[in-house]
Amino acid sequence: MLNDSRLNEKAIQLDAEHIPYVLATVVGCKAPTSAKPGYKALVTAAGDIYGWIGGGCVQPAVVKAASQALRDGRPQLIRVSPTQDANPRDEVVGFKSACFSGGTVDIFIEPVLSRPSLLLLGSSEVARSLATLAHFAGFKVTVASPAADETGFPRADQVIKSFAIANAAFSQPPLVVVATQGKGDQAALLAALGVDTYHRAFIASKRKADKLKQLMKDKGHDPQVVDAIVAPAGLDIGARSPEEIAVSVLAGLIAARHQQPVAPLGRGAVAASDSPGAGPGTAATTAGSDVAVDTGCCGSHKSA
Numbered sequence: 001m002l003n004d005s006r007l008n009e010k011a012i013q014l015d016a017e018h019i020p021y022v023l024a025t026v027v028g029c030k031a032p033t034s035a036k037p038g039y040k041a042l043v044t045a046a047g048d049i050y051g052w053i054g055g056g057c058v059q060p061a062v063v064k065a066a067s068q069a070l071r072d073g074r075p076q077l078i079r080v081s082p083t084q085d086a087n088p089r090d091e092v093v094g095f096k097s098a099c100f101s102g103g104t105v106d107i108f109i110e111p112v113l114s115r116p117s118l119l120l121l122g123s124s125e126v127a128r129s130l131a132t133l134a135h136f137a138g139f140k141v142t143v144a145s146p147a148a149d150e151t152g153f154p155r156a157d158q159v160i161k162s163f164a165i166a167n168a169a170f171s172q173p174p175l176v177v178v179a180t181q182g183k184g185d186q187a188a189l190l191a192a193l194g195v196d197t198y199h200r201a202f203i204a205s206k207r208k209a210d211k212l213k214q215l216m217k218d219k220g221h222d223p224q225v226v227d228a229i230v231a232p233a234g235l236d237i238g239a240r241s242p243e244e245i246a247v248s249v250l251a252g253l254i255a256a257r258h259q260q261p262v263a264p265l266g267r268g269a270v271a272a273s274d275s276p277g278a279g280p281g282t283a284a285t286t287a288g289s290d291v292a293v294d295t296g297c298c299g300s301h302k303s304a
Contacts, residue, residue: 010042010050011112018114018171019044022066024053025108027077033103045070054080058105061095069111073258080105115140116257117174119195120156121163121188123147126203127179129246131156137250139175142168144191146184163191175253177233178202185212192229193221199256201233203249230256 014021026039034055041051043066053062061080069076078093081104092106118134120127123145131141135155143153144160153159160168163184173196180188181203189212192200202209209231216226234248235255 004040007040007042007051014042014044015112015114020070020111020113021045022069023110023112024051024062024066025110026053026105027108028106030104033105035105053107054105058107062107062109064095065093065107065109066111069109070113073111073113075108075110078107078109080107114171117142117170117172118253119144119165119168119170119174119176119192119197120179121145121176121191122179122181122183122203123152124179124181124183124203125242126181126245126249127177128152129243130177130179130249133246133250134253137254139253140171142170142174144168145180145188163187165191165195173197175199175256176201177249177253178204179249186215189216189229193225199253200229201249201252201256202229202231203233203245204231206232 011021011023021042021044024041024043026035026037028037029035035053035058039052039054041049041053041062043049043062045067047063047067049059049062053059058080061078065076065078076093077091078095080095082096116139118139118141120131120134120141120143123143127143127145131143131153132155134141135157141153141156142158142160142165143156144163144165146162148159148161150156150159158168176192176195176197176199178185178188178192178201185204189202192202193216202212204212209229213226213229213231217223230252234245234250234252237244237248237251239245239248
């Protein structure tokens with residue numbers, strides 16, 4: 001068995017390389033078994049095992065359980081036994097062992113996930129608030145905008161001073177939020193469509209988002225991908241200020257990360273404007289938009 005210091009060194013290395021893994025700990029056994037309570041191992045989704053939690057009879061079950069835990073983020077207790085448990089407990093996941101030894105091992109599988117990645121396109125006030133809140137919520141935040149700087153985004157892990165994000169490094173597909181609010185909307189949306197992600201959101205009113213989505217489709221982008229952009233972004237909590245809007249959007253990101261359904265933003269929400277001096281519901285041509293749109297779009301985002 002590897003000692004704790006070597007496991008700790010490996011854990012530090014995996015964390016530095018943004019490789020998620022599980023900590024597998026033997027919590028019980030019925031002899032004969034080669035692993036004893038307290039034995040530990042780190043297991044990656046690729047099936048690499050560092051440490052010792054048993055031999056060839058146990059390892060396939062541990063790798064399978066580790067893969068599941070890394071997908072859903074949930075810990076689990078597994079039992080590897082040569083016979084079907086006659087009295088299974090709801091909290092124990094059983095695996096049948098092909099070993100002739102007859103031993104049984106209980107192993108606790110605990111996922112250790114890397115920080116989820118968030119790509120913020122834009123440098124608006126909402127983007128600034130969202131970058132800070134997302135940092136404290138555990139996201140690794142990358143901000144991309146021609147007007148972005150480290151001073152305005154002190155909690156961001158990476159600041160790119162353009163929408164050209166081809167060389168941006170992500171340990172995993174990031175969640176993407178377009179938070180331009182009238183300053184480079186089209187460029188930011190084009191950048192968002194070029195990112196490998198399972199969640200794109202746009203801080204805008206439904207009316208404005210629909211017009212820009214149609215513009216993206218007219219430019220030849222996949223209609224299904226474009227229509228999947230969540231807009232208005234966030235949850236309907238009646239947000240008004242940039243900080244409240246950021247809370248709303250962050251809640252939507254957390255739900256998306258855990259693949260939870262969210263309530264769409266409603267018609268009764270109060271909207272902020274895309275640009276200074278533009279009141280809710282007024283039409284304006286905003287920088288980077290090239291199309292006249294409804295500017296009631298930021299906070300709880302008017303839906304029409």
